[in-house]
């Protein structure tokens with residue numbers, strides 16, 4: 001039986017409509033605190049060397065050159081899926097998140113093809129450049145698939161500590177031109193001006209989720225607060241049947 005026929009978490013028609021029309025939906029209290037606390041311990045521990053980070057990037061998000069902004073952001077990102085690490089693997093197979101991804105993409109099945117935790121200390125120049133995920137992935141163009149990101153903070157995220165911001169409705173437009181940040185980074189940034197007045201901050205607690213469409217413009221300002229900001233993104237693509245690109 002597919003996730004659409006018997007979902008462990010039911011997305012309402014109104015939530016699906018919001019996702020379709022605006023490119024994102026906020027779902028609160030989706031997973032219990034213990035799941036997110038275990039993930040935080042794991043990604044922190046991988047960076048600190050308390051847990052092995054086999055087949056995983058665990059360290060600066062990008063170090064292409066001395067001016068690379070990614071060097072001030074730590075990242076944990078498996079290079080194989082499902083991940084070798086048991087906690088990351090279990091999270092990638094979480095049936096509740098999988099079911100939500102299927103319902104939003106209207107696909108019979110969904111699979112995780114990327115996980116990325118971005119860890120940002122307070123007071124560092126560590127913004128996430130404005131981007132569209134599909135610029136990096138090209139899964140519709142290459143594979144005819146849809147894609148959705150499940151993003152939750154592993155510590156409370158606010159405007160002050162550099163939560164993620166999204167540009168509603170921007171998924172309805174084309175994939176915009178991007179260029180490497182500072183000319184040196186693996187991070188790319190949209191080259192046309194973003195209407196920053198229309199951006200919405202995702203002020204969420206661990207276990208609250210934003211699901212955003214792969215074409216939605218999003219990013220983050222630097223962590224100018226006093227607390228750490230750790231975001232966990234899990235990227236799904238539609239498999240095994242119809243999906244809504």
Ligand SMILES: O=C(O)CCC(=O)C(=O)O
Pocket residue numbers: 118128133149151163164218219220231232233234
């Ligand atoms: O956590 C962030 O700042 C960015 C995450 C992101 O780009 C994503 O979830 O697609």
